[in-house]
Amino acid sequence: MSVNVVAHQDDDILFLNPDLQNSIRSGRQVKTVFITAGEAGYAPEAGKNETPDARACRERAQLDRERYARCRQLGARAAYARMASVADEWTQQEVPLAGSWVEIHTLVARPAIQLVFLNLPDWADTQTDVSGGDERLKGASLHHLWANERTTRTIVPVGSAISPAHRGTYQDGRQVVSVLAAMYQRFRATVIRIQDPEPDSRYRFNPSWGHDHSDHIAGARLAEEAARVYAGPDGRPIARVVPYRNYNINDAQANLDAGHRGEKATVFAEYVRFDAEIGTPPTGDYAGWPERVYYRWSTGTTWTGRNQDGTLQAFAVQGNKLVTWRQRATGEFAPPVVLTPPGPLAPGLSVTANADGRLEVLARRLDTHEIITTWQATPNGDIGRVWASLGNPNTAAGAPAQVGSPVAARLADGTIRVFVKNGGGGLSTKAQTAPNAGYGPWTDFGGGPGVQDGLTVGVTPDGGTVVFAYAVEAGIGQIKHWAATPGTQAFTSRPNLTGSEPAGPPRAAVSRNGSLTVCHRLARNAQGDNAGLVGCHRQLPGGSWSTTSQNVGGHGGVDGLAAVDAVQGTAADSRILLFATNRGGGLSTTRQVAPDGLFGGQWSDLGGVLVGQPSAAKAADGTVFVFALTDSGGLLVRNQIRPGGDQDLLEERVLDAP
Template sequence: MVAHQDDDILFMNPDLANAITARLPVTTVYLTAGEGYAKPSPEPDIPAPTCRPGYKLDREQYSACRNDGARAAYALMLGFPDATSADWRTEALTVNGPNGLRRQVEFSRAERDGRVVNLIFVNLPEWADKHADTKADPADPTGNAASLFHLWQDNSRRVTVLPAGSPVRTRQSYDREDLINLLIGLCQRFRPTVVRVQDPEPDLRHGAADRLHDHRDHVSGARLAILAMRRLPDTQRVQVITYRGYNIQHGPVNLDAGQQRDKDEQFAAYAHFDQQITNTAGYRGWPQRLYHRYWGGTNWVARTASGRLQAFAVHSGGLRTWWQDGGSGWLGPRDLGDPGGPLAPAVAVARDADGRLRVFALRLDTFQVVCLTQQRPDGDWPRRWANLGNPHGKSRRARQIGQPVVASAADGGFQVFTQNGDGGLSTRTVDGWQDLGGGPGVQDGLAAITDSRGRIEVFALAVETGSGVLKRWHQSESGAAFRLDPDFPGLEPAGPPTVARSADGTLDVVYRLAGEHAGKIGHTWQTGTGEWIGKPEILDGHGGVGPVAAASAPHPRHGIAETPSPRITLCATNRDGGVSATRQSAPDLGYLDWTDLGGLVVHQPAIAVDPGGRTHLFAVSGDGKLVHRSQIEPGGDAPYTGWTRLG
């Protein structure tokens, strides 16, 4: 669900192209007509446009050209030899929604070799359209422009544009509830399991305040879509993925050369029909990058007090869980609800000194860190969420904090960490929130671990003057104050770091690489004396973006049986949207080549080790289901089963 006809291509690919290649049906909803500053046509029957630079286009013609551009880009993603060879079926589609809603939208569908794409054009006026006919009521006191913003903010009623040649012949009117109900009705008709939206809370470090630090249509459309997903029935929960917009050009390049080439070709197919595309830094830079607003984490599986594995995921803003049944089977999913508002996708799960699991998350309506705790070890989950607050109280900066991570503290409890609204690091202890500095470039997606001497180490990606750097905070002894390491060695990162322990207890930090090494993984590790290696290493990789999942080498000191050849295991999403994995070549040494495990997943995978020493891989598949594979026996050389669905 996006605002304009190029937003999906620029900000959500290659994720969409990968889903199409995997033969998952893809439906894209364009909320606005994308008509820009063009003037309404004076003609009652608008002639078909010539979609080329130099031709003067009316509002309805320019919108039709952008719709044609969207169809052209998806034709390439479907595998047609060129953008014009797809056989699109376009018609007026009547959509029924809650509360008796009934509206018509422009609908296009194309298929090829089992791949299916549906495009839905709602055609509400876009931000730049300042003409009086955008409003249903001339007495409406809100401004003519920024229709989506006024729908969201003021519940204004707006009237759609009719692109030239549209099969919809009557302008439709919407207020906020109408649009939300339309999106619900579309979900009930097309039954998505994954919904992709734009950035609902852009980074205040970039962009103009009067445009909500991105584009008012992007932000307002995302907020409306997320609210609609919250209202879906319990039987139709979805994975919601949010994508950053204009500000990705300020981050490191994180797509590999092949992904950039494909994205450039897809955007060029669109741009052929859009006469307002210009050769600016944004249009050059956006196809080189893909960044989620809220990354899915990698710490969403843990061992219960009895050693059984339990996984957690967020669907439609609420928490779900799956767990081992004591044998080789799994139970779930079970809904654990929410704290009264939607949760961000990354949850951090840990077991406390009493053996109870705790789930830490970010609440997205109040921007508070919250925690859900088992009633007793291996017990039930009462739906009583603890509110841990926010480093900034109720100030505007509170909306900018990141998702929490946790580490075991010296007193046996947990210490919570988050990227704060000033772009630094904050921690929550029993004494409240404390600012640990390191700003202003710290990004969401932290890694925290307690070392063999009880000291906590925290790692982060920061973006400073357009380049990625690794940051490290550490303690001199257990329970001591945190210090920022000014000289932590690392290659330029393009994604959040992850940290794991080798068999000898030393730490290894892994992270995606930027620029010419985009698509590869780097790592920085401790030597046997505890010093950090001065020359980090490239582990190659299979492409992809986002955090890398890591499991520490199994060891009895962590409640795991003695395991033959214990090694760190890594897995990560790859350029095709599946999962690739590797492990150390031997205990405490470097890594083997990556293995492509296939599949198509959303967010990031997770890894856990059971009490017997077997390693388990988890992911949420492209159809929204939890999938799993495990070693057939303990040991660093043991192979894995295939992917199986859980619940």
């Protein structure tokens, strides 16, 4: 069950798609909650009480506050009908919920699709009838509710299911949180999609309002807080929260393939027929947003590990908890175990093993912006009983709220080293003082201000370490890297990798001969349309890098790639395998055509309806496993029956949610 919470009636189709449409296409139950009425700066006007048609909705002179709010409802309904490929026919009703009244519109041909309107005022509505008469705090209602600074009254759009007698008053943000949490419970949400609660301060738009739209930020924070209150269906920690970047995606590369761009633009055009504030055809930012989708907090692809005894273990953040699935010695997986971290976590986890084989999990706290860690007390033992803080590299200066999710790796000397995008848009690191020991201080490598989340680490055959990062510099995607010689771990910046422009985080993997390969998503730019495809760079003898990247094709999709290293030092058919989400929201894979070779460009669709990015690992016998999070709170597992670079992943199962 997908519940999407956005501020305005076009935010979902602009910033959550194509994930939203993939859920609809897959036949899932989809419920979208619009927090505000989206009435902008229109004022009420007596006498305009007829429901407008599409023609009237495009003429400002025909609109007042209540009619424009209705137009935006009609636009949302038309967009969802188009995504569902059914007639634009709806029923609507008013429903009491947590002490307030909301209206729910149901698509007749697909009743599993419903739109919920809370009708709180838009930020630009400065009318005193919605601001509680407080002249000092007019407008920005959601911001003031989030800050618990004043009450606010809802509006009643023309043609609304809400009767005038049920026009509501929200006392503070806690009341909004209660309504949203009750909504999650009513719909038994397992996926909660929200907007960006902490926009990246490096990018444009309204610095005084947090570098995005005030309603987007406040609405996302209220929705996120409600997700923390919501225990999940039947009290089980199933719900997975997926936050999306908003306005600032136009400062990143165009990353959607041609098919998704066309679908997203078509759905948006359906909405625009009812919105007089957007030109036809849309221009500027409205033209750019349908070409992109970016997650605020990705799951990353390093959330599985291998225990000392060779069994595999996967971890995920859901229901404000840390959940783990552990493989038994028989090869089957035990029921999931729920662990309680000291605070809410971002979805991105990094799992690695200490020198003595004990697994360690690193995460980012959402409330304090610390990097925290937990580990097994003994090899193959329990995890999550003890947590420690590694602090924040920007505590004293910079932007601590902008620190990214950690990526950790065990280096050749046996120590774990943690890397994060810091608040200045560069790279920071912290390392264990000795194998199996605690951590030293943070060190800043610089490299800012363009580094993005999603780092990757590779260890070279001679014991050196290389760190790669996707960065946006002067509006152009780059793959930056830093290298350390064996034994010193003194990292120096190296030249950016050259080749086709990247549009997502890199993933390093090791070939059979020990050389590194780095792969990433590609962008659409003036030189060509590679969006949805994957490019790979090969390390050459002597440690240099290929001057061009190999385009290895792909099935669409965005964000990070998962990979398994080839087994080194063996004559066996050992190859790197890559895994990625595809344009339908499922899982696809490709592999080197031969050990130490290139990729053939042949991809296989493994199916599934996924949340976040996959993670892959090898069992003790060399068989490859790939893990992916499902939209019902469970875990998809696919694996080879026998090891080998030419072996398909034929065995599949879906592990239960907690």
